[in-house]
Amino acid sequence: MIRVEHLCKRFGDLMVLKDINAEIRRGQVISIIGPSGTGKSTFLRCLNLLDQPSGGRIEIDGEDILAPKANVPALRRRMGTVFQSFNLFSHLTVLENLTIGPIRLLGKPPAQAATTGLELLRMVGLAEKAHSLPDEISGGQKQRVAIARCLSMEPEIILIDEPISALDPTMVSEVLAVIRRLARQGMTMAIVTHEMEFARDVSTRVFYLDEGLIYEEGPPERIFDHPQRQRDRDFIGKVRSLSYHVTTADYDPYALVGKIEGFCEKHLIPHRIAHAAQLLAEEVLGVLLTPLAPPRAVPTGQIVASSALAGTASTGPPLTVKVTASPAPSGPTHPDIELVLAFSEKQRSLEPRLDGAGPPGNPLETANLPDDFALNLIRHYAADIGYERVGERNRLRMRVQSIAGREAVAPIPLVRQCGAGLGGGHELDSATDGDPTEPDRFGRLARRTPATGMTPHQRLSS
């Protein structure tokens, strides 16, 4: 019915729609969702030429409505539009609002137009308001009148732009009920909406618009239950996020802490989760910045702690901690790291995400750290740690562990954290590093060498 190809719309220097390609078939109900300011309403206004597209092609039943000789008024009459602000004629009664179009534009006899108008008002539950003025009815009723007025022009498709955004919450359901009824009757509709549950219920297909594109489209089950891309996952999961850009190893940690605390307070995130988020931010940034700002030097092989420090008899073999060799720092001279703290209101989960320029490789595996303290804190406070390489950048994402999840994790013997198996700590070398055939929580395998069967840390310390 409607085919859109390479549609673009520019307002001055601002390119709102970059390259929209879409098809709307007869009988389909399309919900158009996406963040504010991404061109959803502009897309609708381009479809009925209320906004003139800057480029591309729009066909209705094979006819190019952007062609110079196109009969725009006739084409536009095939599409009705329902606006978020109703746009009723305030000096006409409700019924007159429904009859003026059919009489003047379709040439219908006034009596027939009135009869049809009353039927439509009955359909939207407002026949008793036929002779009221728009100012005498509620917002929800006005929007239902607007829908009835749109139907009075016998459109083949209805474009609905955020039909409830101007309504009191108590009036939302009455309007959505009318639209649901139209959908059941097979009316072709394209609806811009922020009501996700409504979009899920009523749609045959969903367009997720973002960055001037239809970023993802598909049946509602797929878009809402299995969104493929991060941006729509965040949008659908009602993710609120905090961003912090690190461009120097001497970044201001207290500015970051202040932002994290404020963000967590705003979203009522429990203190312990907020604390874990701060710790993860510091530790992961520390790992990512390590090649640029090596930690304070500790002489290699130096024993820095043992159980004798406690001054009490140990119940087991003495523990000894030794710092392993730290290779010379390397890597880019100017960090470019984007830290995003994403909080899903829907799932009540908090995700630190780090995106940094750098050579390929999971920084949690390749960083030149003097010990494993940071990695172990990360491993304990984070779950579902994922790594991917995107373009020239490394992306890490993780979820802050729930309190219960953290407490369920047993502490790791200190001798292993420092990567050493020395002196009195030898007996702990046999402690498992996990099944070498199973990836650990950083998505990596325990990389035992064929010759020695040892992990890199064990080799360094032997």
Added chain:
Amino acid sequence: MDITHSQHGSVRIIELKGRMDAVTAPLFDKAFAEAATPDASDFVIQLNGLEYISSAGLRSILMVAKQVKARSGRLILTGLTDEVREVFHLSGFHTILRICDTKEAALAELA
């Protein structure tokens, strides 16, 4: 991070409040160096007001513990907050460092 020194008999007491992270851990190193006069051997580090400790803080405490050991002294940490206790527990510090609930208990042990 606020750091205060005091002395109880021959025992040096260092009290830490606030955050011990990559920025403030060196301040603790410096404070310890000042407190660790040649005649000092026993130390209590009070952590009642420490709300946050990261791996940088852990490294500093380990280095201090090593220095105390080198001078044949004793070191006791007291008053761990829940957050710090959790990090210590996760890192295994509770197995290698002497920890008391209160400063008084630590002083009694060192007496």
